[in-house]
Amino acid sequence: MLQTGLHDLHVALQARMVAFSGWSMPVQYAAGPTKEHMAVRKAGGLFDVSHMARLELRGAGVADFLLRVLTRSVARRKPGDAVYSLMTYSDGTVIDDLIAVRKEAGWLLVANAVNRRKDLEWLRRQANGQDIDIVDVTEQTSMLAVQGPDAVWLVSHVLGIDAGNLRRFKARTATWESKSVLITRTGYTGEDGFELVLPRTAGGSLFQHLLEMGRPRGWLPCGLAARDSLRLEACLPLYGHEISQDINPVEADLAWAVSFRNPRFIGRDALLKARLEPPTRRLCAFRMEDKGVPRAGYAVYDQERRIGTVTSGNKSPTLDQFIGMALCDAPTTEMKRVTVEIRGRRLSALVVPKPFYSRPA
Amino acid sequence: MTGFSLPSDLRYASTHEWCDQQGDVVAVGITDYAQDQLSDVVFVELPEVGEDFETGQTVATVESVKAAADVYAPMAGRVTEVNGTLLDNPEEINSDPYGSWFLKLEVAPGTDNPDLLDAAGYRALTQT
Numbered sequence: 001m002l003q004t005g006l007h008d009l010h011v012a013l014q015a016r017m018v019a020f021s022g023w024s025m026p027v028q029y030a031a032g033p034t035k036e037h038m039a040v041r042k043a044g045g046l047f048d049v050s051h052m053a054r055l056e057l058r059g060a061g062v063a064d065f066l067l068r069v070l071t072r073s074v075a076r077r078k079p080g081d082a083v084y085s086l087m088t089y090s091d092g093t094v095i096d097d098l099i100a101v102r103k104e105a106g107w108l109l110v111a112n113a114v115n116r117r118k119d120l121e122w123l124r125r126q127a128n129g130q131d132i133d134i135v136d137v138t139e140q141t142s143m144l145a146v147q148g149p150d151a152v153w154l155v156s157h158v159l160g161i162d163a164g165n166l167r168r169f170k171a172r173t174a175t176w177e178s179k180s181v182l183i184t185r186t187g188y189t190g191e192d193g194f195e196l197v198l199p200r201t202a203g204g205s206l207f208q209h210l211l212e213m214g215r216p217r218g219w220l221p222c223g224l225a226a227r228d229s230l231r232l233e234a235c236l237p238l239y240g241h242e243i244s245q246d247i248n249p250v251e252a253d254l255a256w257a258v259s260f261r262n263p264r265f266i267g268r269d270a271l272l273k274a275r276l277e278p279p280t281r282r283l284c285a286f287r288m289e290d291k292g293v294p295r296a297g298y299a300v301y302d303q304e305r306r307i308g309t310v311t312s313g314n315k316s317p318t319l320d321q322f323i324g325m326a327l328c329d330a331p332t333t334e335m336k337r338v339t340v341e342i343r344g345r346r347l348s349a350l351v352v353p354k355p356f357y358s359r360p361a
Numbered sequence: 362m363t364g365f366s367l368p369s370d371l372r373y374a375s376t377h378e379w380c381d382q383q384g385d386v387v388a389v390g391i392t393d394y395a396q397d398q399l400s401d402v403v404f405v406e407l408p409e410v411g412e413d414f415e416t417g418q419t420v421a422t423v424e425s426v427k428a429a430a431d432v433y434a435p436m437a438g439r440v441t442e443v444n445g446t447l448l449d450n451p452e453e454i455n456s457d458p459y460g461s462w463f464l465k466l467e468v469a470p471g472t473d474n475p476d477l478l479d480a481a482g483y484r485a486l487t488q489t
Contacts (some may be wrong), residue, residue, distance in 0.1 A: 016400075027400075032400060032455070033400060033401050034401045034426070034452070225400065225426055229426065292404065295429075314426055315403035315404070315426065322404075
């Protein structure tokens with residue numbers, strides 16, 4: 001089992017550690033998932049996301065290479081740009097979703113922990129024979145997510161920068177304990193926030209310092225459980241749930257993350273075809289009208305007809321309602337009443353617009 | 362497993378229910394250890410008043426952000442009362458597990474379940 005550079009700190013903070021994609025990770029701290037979730041919505045939350053795959057790509061051929069393996073175009077991206085993209089097989093199914101950050105020298109790909117080995121193998125196979133170095137820096141670095149409406153204040157205050165000047169999906173560097181920190185204005189919670197990558201050994205002291213400064217303003221350390229309920233409210237997809245090798249990006253409402261102006265990415269032909277044909281399935285959001293907790297794998301019905309499967313579900317702490325996403329036969333119209341089979345009972349739910357939560361402008 | 366509260370006047374099932382037997386009426390809830398393992402409780406399903414249950418049958422369900430768990434009848438009996446407060450405030454199970462009784466069972470006079478543990482026995486079980 002791999003441990004992040006913050007492991008001892010998590011234990012000291014009374015985290016409950018669980019196995020996640022080969023890592024021992026905090027699923028919650030003393031406050032519990034619901035309070036952690038609400039802290040992120042009201043002030044801020046700190047997450048250790050060091051389990052996420054971090055792959056450095058360097059060499060003269062990298063830009064061309066990324067045009068081939070990513071569905072978004074990186075053609076005009078400059079140092080300091082970050083791009084959310086998918087990686088697809090030639091049949092258009094999704095290998096992974098990731099954020100690609102253009103650094104001064106080379107690129108950093110931040111991908112799902114569960115796909116780290118698969119992504120590495122795929123990238124190395126595609127890069128074979130070209131002038132590209134692919135280095136897995138996951139275990140040499142720490143990654144923290146600093147998320148919440150108070151994130152600009154906290155990051156500015158602790159790192160001595162004007163974090164408010166960094167626009168969404170932009171990157172810059174700062175210094176912590178004379179080590180370089182890569183900062184992107186990105187996140188996976190539906191709130192404003194930043195993600196910080198720095199040398200592994202410096203992660204714990206930065207986390208601790210952020211927490212000390214943030215606590216009096218309502219910040220909490222947050223585990224994987226809160227991360228999952230936050231991203232669910234924001235309808236952000238999770239690999240293995242809303243996206244996978246069995247779900248194409250059009251079905252997952254991720255067509256926006258596919259740029260057909262990029263002429264030669266792997267999977268383009270299949271996705272072009274998928275875009276022109278009406279999808280047979282579509283990801284929809286629903287909230288329970290009857291009380292019950294929808295969970296991944298539960299069946300969704302329209303009258304007596306099975307129309308889909310829940311991909312993610314839980315109680316929404318912000319809305320105080322049971323919510324979920326489901327992959328359903330298209331067209332499943334909004335405000336349509338469906339039923340979800342929960343532990344042997346068919347309970348009423350309403351298909352609603354996505355997302356459940358978006359942060360106040 | 363330290364720091365879990367275990368009132369000595371209650372008895373405990375190995376499936377993590379507590380029961381408080383007062384004559385022929387047995388109040389049933391889940392232990393501090395169980396609520397901690399479940400994490401934040403978001404939903405409970407309670408039986409109807411008047412329903413009969415055998416020992417070990419599922420009488421209620423408790424769902425947390427993490428998982429769903431069944432609550433088993435520690436003794437055979439008929440439901441005389443359910444705690445409706447928990448339907449709207451399931452988080453009380455986390456904050457006050459021994460105040461949060463789920464239901465009360467009326468048992469036949471002289472009924473007992475010798476498999477129920479005292480506090481020390483249950484503590485030993487959670488420490489293995």
